[in-house]
Amino acid sequence: MEVFFHNSYYRIFMTANIVSSIGSSLFSIVFVIYARHMAHPSLAISVASVAGSLPLVFDIFMGYLADQTSNHVHQQLRNRLIQGVLYVAIAILMAGQFKWTGFIIVLSLSIIVSLIGSYNTYGAIPIIKDIVKPSDIPEAEGFESGINSTISLTGGLIGASLLSLFQYQYSLFAFLNAISFFSAFWLLFHSREYFLQLPCSHVKIGKTYGMFNNCRKFLRKTQANFTLLKKESTIVQFIKVFMAINLFDSGQGVLLNLSFAHEQKLLFINYGYTVALLGMVESVGSIVGSLLPGRITRYFSISICIISIYVAYGLLALNIIFFKGKILLLVLTVISSILIGILNPIVQGKMINELPKESIGSIISAFYTVVQLTVPLGSMIFATMANTLSLQVSWISLFLFNLVTLLLWILLQRKQITI
Numbered sequence: 001m002e003v004f005f006h007n008s009y010y011r012i013f014m015t016a017n018i019v020s021s022i023g024s025s026l027f028s029i030v031f032v033i034y035a036r037h038m039a040h041p042s043l044a045i046s047v048a049s050v051a052g053s054l055p056l057v058f059d060i061f062m063g064y065l066a067d068q069t070s071n072h073v074h075q076q077l078r079n080r081l082i083q084g085v086l087y088v089a090i091a092i093l094m095a096g097q098f099k100w101t102g103f104i105i106v107l108s109l110s111i112i113v114s115l116i117g118s119y120n121t122y123g124a125i126p127i128i129k130d131i132v133k134p135s136d137i138p139e140a141e142g143f144e145s146g147i148n149s150t151i152s153l154t155g156g157l158i159g160a161s162l163l164s165l166f167q168y169q170y171s172l173f174a175f176l177n178a179i180s181f182f183s184a185f186w187l188l189f190h191s192r193e194y195f196l197q198l199p200c201s202h203v204k205i206g207k208t209y210g211m212f213n214n215c216r217k218f219l220r221k222t223q224a225n226f227t228l229l230k231k232e233s234t235i236v237q238f239i240k241v242f243m244a245i246n247l248f249d250s251g252q253g254v255l256l257n258l259s260f261a262h263e264q265k266l267l268f269i270n271y272g273y274t275v276a277l278l279g280m281v282e283s284v285g286s287i288v289g290s291l292l293p294g295r296i297t298r299y300f301s302i303s304i305c306i307i308s309i310y311v312a313y314g315l316l317a318l319n320i321i322f323f324k325g326k327i328l329l330l331v332l333t334v335i336s337s338i339l340i341g342i343l344n345p346i347v348q349g350k351m352i353n354e355l356p357k358e359s360i361g362s363i364i365s366a367f368y369t370v371v372q373l374t375v376p377l378g379s380m381i382f383a384t385m386a387n388t389l390s391l392q393v394s395w396i397s398l399f400l401f402n403l404v405t406l407l408l409w410i411l412l413q414r415k416q417i418t419i
Contacts, residue, residue, distance in 0.1 A: 002293050003136045004143050010131050012191050016184040017124065018147055020080065023087075023180030024117055025151045026159035027173070031110060033163060034170050037098045044103060051107050055114040062115060063365025064218055066122035070205045073195040075123055077188050079116050084181035086113050091174035122361035126200035129352055129360070138349030139294035145345050146290030149283060200357075225363045232354075235367065237412065238347055241306055242371040244405040245340075248313055250378035251398050255320075258386050259395075265324045274326075278333060285334045289341020297342050302350075303413065305343040310406040312336035317399035321392065 004011050031048055038044035055062075069075045086109050093102050093109075132140045159173075166172050188195065195201065208217050229235055260266055260274050268274045316332040319325055348364070355363050386394040 002295075003132060003140050007132060007136070009191065009194055010128070010140060012187055013124070013127060013131065013195075014144065014147070016076075016080070016187040017120075017144070018151070019180050019187070020083070020117070020120070020184040021148060021151050023177040024114065026162065027087075027110070027177050030159050030163050030170065030173055031106075033168075034094065034098075034106075035103070038100065038103055039098075048107065051111055055111065055118050058115060059118055060222065060362065060365045060369045061218070062118040063122045063362040064221055066119055066125075066361035067221075067359055068205055069123055070203045071196075072123050072126050072200040072203070073188070073192065073198065074201070076120060076127070077185055077192070079120050079123075080181050080185035080188065083113050083116055084178045084185065087174050087178035087181060091171040091178065094174055095171035122365055125352060125360050125364065126203075126357055127195070127198065129357065130198040130200050134353045136294065137352050138297065138346045140345075141348045141352070142290045142292065142297065142342070142345030145348075146287045146341070149287045149290060149341075221359075221362060222366065225359060225366045228356075228359070228363060229366060229370075234354075235351060237409075238302075238351075239367065239370055240412075241405075241409055242347075243374045244401075244409075245306075245309060245313075246371055247374035247378035247381075248398065248402055248405075250375045251382035251394075251401075252313065252316070254379050254383045255386060255391065255394055255398060258383075258391055259320055262391060263324055266320075266326050266329065268326060278330070281330055281333050282337045285337030286341040289338035289343075290345060292342060297346065300339075300342050300346070302343065302346055305339050305346070306409065307406070309336055309339045309343065310402060310409075312339065314399060314402050314406075317395055317402060321395050321399065 004014060035041065035044035035048040066072075090106050090109050093106050096102055128140060129137070162176075163170075163173055208214050229239070256278065257275060260271050266274065268277055312332050312335045316329065316336065319328050319332065351364060351367065352360065382394050382398060385397060
């Protein structure tokens with residue numbers, strides 16, 4: 001957080017990003033409420049929910065496009081204007097009746113805005129690398145992660161409250177979103193003279209003509225990025241351990257929801273409140289970890305964070321297997337989420353400092369694409385196990401998976417030190 005107050009240009013750039021993120025986050029819940037008024041509300045809500053996750057599929061492509069940008073500052077300015085104009089179009093469409101044609105067009109425009117937002121995220125990395133000292137990058141990434149998590153946590157509630165205040169005038173809400181993007185544009189435009197002097201505003205990119213040639217270039221670049229990832233032994237270790245942690249975390253989430261349905265001792269008031277409380281505690285813990293100042297997090301090495309996360313996860317599984325203590329469950333959830341909040345920006349900061357600047361967006365997007373593959377896998381494996389065998393067997397299996405992957409990671413670390 002200190003870098004936000006001490007670095008004026010980082011503060012301006014992040015304020016513009018925060019204003020844009022608030023607009024996007026508020027609208028996500030509003031659009032689902034809007035879908036409820038369609039002729040077939042269940043279908044509309046399902047379509048809106050699935051469409052909301054579609055931009056994640058194109059993350060790696062957005063990272064590639066960001067790396068093909070010759071002037072990242074101009075692109076950030078241009079994108080904010082385009083997003084604002086798209087929300088003006090959405091506002092006009094929402095002013096009409098609830099018809100499927102308008103709904104599909106609004107949905108399509110919303111997806112485009114989200115894709116541009118993903119493009120902005122990866123395009124922002126070279127700018128941050130130019131305006132923040134290498135030693136401050138982990139703290140800067142932690143601040144950004146914490147702010148985004150806070151917006152995600154509170155955005156839905158604030159969006160629903162504002163919509164009620166606007167008496168469900170969806171078009172008025174969309175206009176508010178447009179204003180947020182135009183405000184972000186103005187913030188960056190006001191300081192453009194400084195930003196346009198940065199190296200990220202003068203990147204030499206070879207031009208490629210024709211759709212076929214561009215597709216071939218994208219595939220070659222993606223293959224080269226994965227090859228580069230394989231050569232970076234440290235990043236390969238990060239991929240392995242993050243995949244294991246994500247698999248465990250998603251499996252643990254499924255098993256906890258099932259355990260709450262079967263164990264009254266784990267409940268706070270009722271099932272719904274318990275699930276919501278645990279989710280909130282996890283989000284708040286992650287935010288706290290992300291926002292811790294650099295003078296504190298510098299004492300947490302990557303190895304210490306990873307081992308501590310494994311220990312917290314292992315204790316959580318043992319608690320469910322033997323004790324079923326709901327207070328201990330909350331405490332361990334807070335500890336593990338704070339540690340994850342500390343770990344993520346440290347790892348991303350290390351990658352930003354070490355990876356080649358001309359490919360940083362596409363490489364980081366490739367990294368997150370790979371490590372997120374185990375999220376649905378973990379949910380599927382342990383949900384199947386719980387329904388075909390038993391919850392107890394599933395928790396024991398999850399604990400053993402945690403123990404084995406921890407031991408393997410420690411052995412790999414010792415082997416690397418020996419070499």
